Amino acid sequence: MHFLSFITFALLSTFASASAIPRAATVCNGHAELCDRSYGNVTFVGAHDSFAFSEDPLALAADQRVDITSQLNLGVRLLQAQSHNHSGTINFCHTICLLFNGGTVSDYLKTVKAWLDTNPNEVLTLLFTNPDGASLKEQWDPAFKSAGIDALAYVPPSLPVAQKDWPTLGALLDSGKRVVVFMDTGADTTQVPYILPEFPNIWETPFTVTDKSFPCSVDRTAGPLANDAHMYMINHSLNKDVLGTGIDISDPWDAATTNGLTSIFAHANGCAQFADGRAPNFLLLDFVNIGEGFKAADTLNGFA
Ligand SMILES: *[C@@H]1O[C@H](CO)[C@@H](O)[C@H](O)[C@H]1NC(C)=O
Ligand SMILES: *[C@@H]1O[C@H](CO)[C@@H](O)[C@H](O)[C@H]1NC(C)=O
Ligand SMILES: CC(=O)N[C@H]1CO[C@H](CO)[C@@H](O)[C@@H]1O
Numbered sequence: 001m002h003f004l005s006f007i008t009f010a011l012l013s014t015f016a017s018a019s020a021i022p023r024a025a026t027v028c029n030g031h032a033e034l035c036d037r038s039y040g041n042v043t044f045v046g047a048h049d050s051f052a053f054s055e056d057p058l059a060l061a062a063d064q065r066v067d068i069t070s071q072l073n074l075g076v077r078l079l080q081a082q083s084h085n086h087s088g089t090i091n092f093c094h095t096i097c098l099l100f101n102g103g104t105v106s107d108y109l110k111t112v113k114a115w116l117d118t119n120p121n122e123v124l125t126l127l128f129t130n131p132d133g134a135s136l137k138e139q140w141d142p143a144f145k146s147a148g149i150d151a152l153a154y155v156p157p158s159l160p161v162a163q164k165d166w167p168t169l170g171a172l173l174d175s176g177k178r179v180v181v182f183m184d185t186g187a188d189t190t191q192v193p194y195i196l197p198e199f200p201n202i203w204e205t206p207f208t209v210t211d212k213s214f215p216c217s218v219d220r221t222a223g224p225l226a227n228d229a230h231m232y233m234i235n236h237s238l239n240k241d242v243l244g245t246g247i248d249i250s251d252p253w254d255a256a257t258t259n260g261l262t263s264i265f266a267h268a269n270g271c272a273q274f275a276d277g278r279a280p281n282f283l284l285l286d287f288v289n290i291g292e293g294f295k296a297a298d299t300l301n302g303f304a
C-alpha cells in the first residue's frame with residue numbers, strides 16, 4: 001500500500017515536471033543515443049535521384065524502385081534530387097525532363113512535408129541540384145513555402161559550419177528546425193537564408209562511377225575550411241555504360257552487391273584518410289530498398 005502510493009507519487013511528479021519544462025526529444029531518428037550527438041557526427045542514408053522511382057526494370061532513367069514516402073519509411077534521411085526549369089516551373093527531372101519528369105518541386109516538397117508531419121522526431125536533409133540556375137527568390141523559396149518546409153528549415157548562426165560545430169539532433173528537434181537544406185550551386189543565404197551552399201560544408205566523392213571498387217577521392221569541395229573539417233558524402237552508386245553506347249545509367253543489376261555491407265564499408269574506409277578517420281555523413285545510394293544500406297549506417301553509427 002505504502003509502496004504503491006509512493007510509486008503513484010513518483011509518477012505524478014515526473015509528469016508534472018515534464019509538463020513544466022519544454023519537452024525535450026528523447027528519441028531522435030530512432031535512437032535515444034542520437035539525441036546528444038552532433039548532426040555532423042551521424043551517418044545518414046541518402047536516396048540519389050529520389051524522385052526518379054519506377055518499379056519498371058525497363059525504366060532505365062529510374063534510379064529508385066520505391067516512391068519518396070516509402071524511401072523515408074525505409075529509413076532514408078537525405079533526399080537528393082536534380083531540378084530543371086521546365087517551361088518556367090521547377091521540376092525534378094533526370095538529366096532532361098523528357099527522360100524522367102518527377103513533377104514539380106512544390107508537389108515533391110508537399111509529399112515530404114506530409115511525412116515530416118507524421119514523423120515528428122526525425123531530422124531530414126534535402127540536397128538539391130540547380131543546374132539551370134533557377135531563381136532562389138522567385139522559384140525555390142515559393143516552392144518551399146507552398147509546402148511549409150521553409151518554417152522547419154535550419155539556419156546556422158554563421159557559415160560554413162565545421163563538421164564538429166553542428167547542433168545535436170536533439171537540439172534540432174527541440175527547436176523545430178529539423179530540416180537541413182543544401183544546394184550544390186547557386187545558393188545565396190543573403191537571398192534565402194535556409195538554402196545552404198553544399199560544398200563549403202560537405203565534400204563529395206566522384207560521381208558517375210563505373211569502377212565497382214569505388215576508389216575514394218575528394219571530388220567536389222570548397223573552402224575556406226579544410227576537407228577534414230567538412231562533413232562528407234559518398235556517392236555510392238554504380239553506373240553502367242548501356243550496350244557500349246557511351247550512355248551511363250544507374251546499374252540495377254549490381255545493386256544488391258553495390259548496396260551490400262562489403263562494398264559500402266570498403267568505400268567508407270577508403271575515404272577515412274580524408275576525414276580524420278571519420279565515417280561518411282551521407283551514404284548516397286541508388287535503389288535504396290535493395291541491399292543493406294540501413295544496416296551499414298547503423299553499424300557506422302555504432303548500433304549494430
Ligand atoms: C562520429 O564520431 C565517432 C567517434 O569519434 C567516429 O568513430 C565516427 O566515425 C563519427 N561519425 C561521423 C559520421 O562523423
Ligand atoms: C525558365 O524558363 C522560362 C520559360 O521557359 C524562362 O522564361 C526563364 O528565364 C527560365 N529561368 C531560368 C532561371 O533560366
Ligand atoms: C553517380 C551519382 O550518384 N552521382 C551523383 C553524386 O551526387 C551528385 C549530387 O550531389 C549528383 O549530381 C550525382 O548525380
